[in-house]
Amino acid sequence: MSTESDPEPGSRAAPPASGEAGRPHHSESTARFVAWVRAAAPYIHAFRGKTFVVGFGGEVAAGPLAQSLAYDCNLLAALGIRLVLVHGARAQIDAELARRGVEARFHNGLRITDPAAMECVKMAMAVTRFEVEALLSQGLPNTPMAGGYMRVTGGNFITARPVGVVDGVDHQFTGAVRKVIAEEINADLDQQNVVLITPLGMSPAGEIFNMCMEEVAEAVAVAVKAEKLIYLCDAPGLLDGDGALIASVTADEAQQHLDAGEGLTEDLHWYLPCAIRAVRRGVARCHLVDRDKDGALLLEFFTPAGVGTVVSRDPLFRVREASGDDVGALVALISPLESDGTLVRRGRELLEREVDRFSVVEYDNMLVGCAALYPFSEDNAAELACLAVTPEYRRAGLGGQLLQRIERRARRERMDRLFVLTTRTAHWFRERGFSETGPEALPRQKRDLYNLQRRSKVFVKTL
Ligand SMILES: CC(C)(COP(=O)(O)OP(=O)(O)OC[C@H]1O[C@@H](n2cnc3c(N)ncnc32)[C@H](O)[C@@H]1OP(=O)(O)O)[C@@H](O)C(=O)NCCC(=O)NCCS
Numbered sequence: 001m002s003t004e005s006d007p008e009p010g011s012r013a014a015p016p017a018s019g020e021a022g023r024p025h026h027s028e029s030t031a032r033f034v035a036w037v038r039a040a041a042p043y044i045h046a047f048r049g050k051t052f053v054v055g056f057g058g059e060v061a062a063g064p065l066a067q068s069l070a071y072d073c074n075l076l077a078a079l080g081i082r083l084v085l086v087h088g089a090r091a092q093i094d095a096e097l098a099r100r101g102v103e104a105r106f107h108n109g110l111r112i113t114d115p116a117a118m119e120c121v122k123m124a125m126a127v128t129r130f131e132v133e134a135l136l137s138q139g140l141p142n143t144p145m146a147g148g149y150m151r152v153t154g155g156n157f158i159t160a161r162p163v164g165v166v167d168g169v170d171h172q173f174t175g176a177v178r179k180v181i182a183e184e185i186n187a188d189l190d191q192q193n194v195v196l197i198t199p200l201g202m203s204p205a206g207e208i209f210n211m212c213m214e215e216v217a218e219a220v221a222v223a224v225k226a227e228k229l230i231y232l233c234d235a236p237g238l239l240d241g242d243g244a245l246i247a248s249v250t251a252d253e254a255q256q257h258l259d260a261g262e263g264l265t266e267d268l269h270w271y272l273p274c275a276i277r278a279v280r281r282g283v284a285r286c287h288l289v290d291r292d293k294d295g296a297l298l299l300e301f302f303t304p305a306g307v308g309t310v311v312s313r314d315p316l317f318r319v320r321e322a323s324g325d326d327v328g329a330l331v332a333l334i335s336p337l338e339s340d341g342t343l344v345r346r347g348r349e350l351l352e353r354e355v356d357r358f359s360v361v362e363y364d365n366m367l368v369g370c371a372a373l374y375p376f377s378e379d380n381a382a383e384l385a386c387l388a389v390t391p392e393y394r395r396a397g398l399g400g401q402l403l404q405r406i407e408r409r410a411r412r413e414r415m416d417r418l419f420v421l422t423t424r425t426a427h428w429f430r431e432r433g434f435s436e437t438g439p440e441a442l443p444r445q446k447r448d449l450y451n452l453q454r455r456s457k458v459f460v461k462t463l
Pocket residue numbers: 337342343386387388389390393394395396397398399400401420421422423424425426427428
C-alpha cells in the first residue's frame with residue numbers, strides 16, 4: 001500500500017538535501033575517484049592473464065600492513081592477474097633461534113644452517129606460511145575480501161642443491177635453487193589458484209634446504225615467464241645520491257648503482273642483483289616497492305607514475321614515429337591542452353590524416369608525448385607543432401628528446417630553419433636555441449594562415 005512519502009512506482013525519489021541523512025551528494029573526491037578508476041582501465045586490460053611474482057620478507061608477513069597486503073593481493077587476483085607469492089621468514093627464524101638458545105651464524109650475510117638451525121628454520125617457515133595463508137583466507141563482510149575466496153596452493157615446486165663450502169665455510173643445509181617445476185606452478189595458476197611458495201627446497205636425496213626468499217622469487221619468475229617480479233623492500237625504491245627516488249633504471253644502470261654500492265639499504269643489497277638477473281633472463285619488469293607504504297602495489301601498477309623503482313632490460317622510454325594506431329592515444333593526450341588553449345584545436349579527423357607527421361614518445365608501451373613536423377619545402381623551413389608531454393611525465397627530458405627527434409627529421413628533409421608558434425611556452429623554446437621573430441618571418445603559406453587572434457609568438461631556430 002502506498003503512503004504519502006512513498007514515491008510513485010517508476011518515479012525517482014528526490015535526493016536528500018545536503019546534510020540530510022542518506023547518501024551523500026557527489027563531491028569533488030567522488031569525481032576524482034571516478035577519474036582514477038577510469039584511468040586504471042588500460043592497466044587492468046594490460047595485466048589480465050599476466051603472471052606477477054611478489055617476494056616479501058618475514059617482516060612484511062608479521063608487520064602492520066600484512067592485512068592490507070592481503071586485501072591488495074585479493075584485488076589483483078580478482079582482476080585476473082596470476083599471482084605467485086614467495087614469503088621469507090628471516091626475522092621469525094632469528095626469533096626461533098633465540099628462543100631455543102641456538103646461535104645465528106652467517107657468512108657474508110648468508111645464513112649457515114646447521115641441523116639445530118634447520119629445526120628452527122622449519123618451525124619458523126611453517127608458522128609464517130600458515131599465518132600468510134590465514135591472512136589470504138579472510139572473508140569477513142564489510143572488508144575488501146568479502147565474497148572473494150582465494151584458493152591458496154603450494155607444494156614441492158622447487159628442488160634445491162646445497163650451497164656447499166664457500167671460503168672454507170660449510171653452509172650445510174643452506175641451499176640454492178636447482179630447478180623450478182614451472183609446469184606445476186602454471187597448472188595451479190591456470191585453475192585460478194594463488195600459489196604461495198615457502199623458500200624451502202627438497203633435494204632428490206630427500207633432504208630439505210633453507211633458501212633465500214629473493215633467489216627463489218627470481219628463479220620462479222624466470223621459470224614461469226612472469227610479466228613482473230615485485231620485491232617489497234625496506235626503502236621506497238632505488239635512491240640517487242641526493243636521496244631522491246629513481247623511477248626507472250635499466251639493468252645496466254642498476255648494475256652501476258650496485259657496483260658503486262651507494263644508497264643501498266640491506267634489502268636492496270640482496271634484491272637488486274636478483275632484479276637485474278631476472279630482467280636479463282626474460283622477466284619483463286622488476287619492481288622495487290616500499291613494504292611500509294599502504295597500497296604500494298596498487299599505486300605502482302595502476303597509476304602512471306608508480307611509487308617505486310622499475311628495473312627493465314631496455315629503457316622504458318622510446319621515441320618513435322606515430323602510426324594510425326596511435327590516433328586514439330594522441331586525442332587523449334592533446335585534447336586537454338586544446339581545451340585550455342595551449343594547443344590549436346585539431347580534431348580527430350585531421351589527426352587521422354596527419355598522423356604520419358607525428359613523432360611520439362612511449363613509456364612502458366603507453367604513449368606519453370608527441371610532436372609534429374610540417375615542412376614548407378619552398379622556403380626550406382619547417383614548423384614544429386603540437387609538442388606535448390603528459391603532465392605525470394614532464395620534467396624528465398622527454399620534451400627535449402621530442403624536439404631533438406623533430407630537428408633531426410627536419411634536417412633530413414633538408415630544412416634549414418625550424419619555427420614554432422607558441423602562446424605559453426616561449427621560455428622553454430628560448431632555452432633550447434630558438435629566438436623570437438615576427439610573423440613576417442614565417443613561410444608565405446603559413447603567414448597567410450597566421451591567426452592574429454591567438455597572438456602567438458613566433459620563434460625560429462637555424463638548423
Ligand atoms: C613544454 C613541454 C612539452 C615540456 O615537456 P617536458 O618533457 O617537461 O620537457 P623537458 O623535461 O625537456 O623540460 C622540462 C623543463 O622545461 C620547463 N618548462 C616546462 N614548461 C615550460 C614553460 N611553459 N615555459 C618555460 N619552461 C617550461 C620545466 O620547468 C623544466 O625545467 P626545470 O626542470 O629546469 O624546472 C610540456 O611542459 C608540455 O606538454 N606543456 C604543455 C604543452 C605546451 O606548452 N606545448 C608547447 C606548445 S608550442
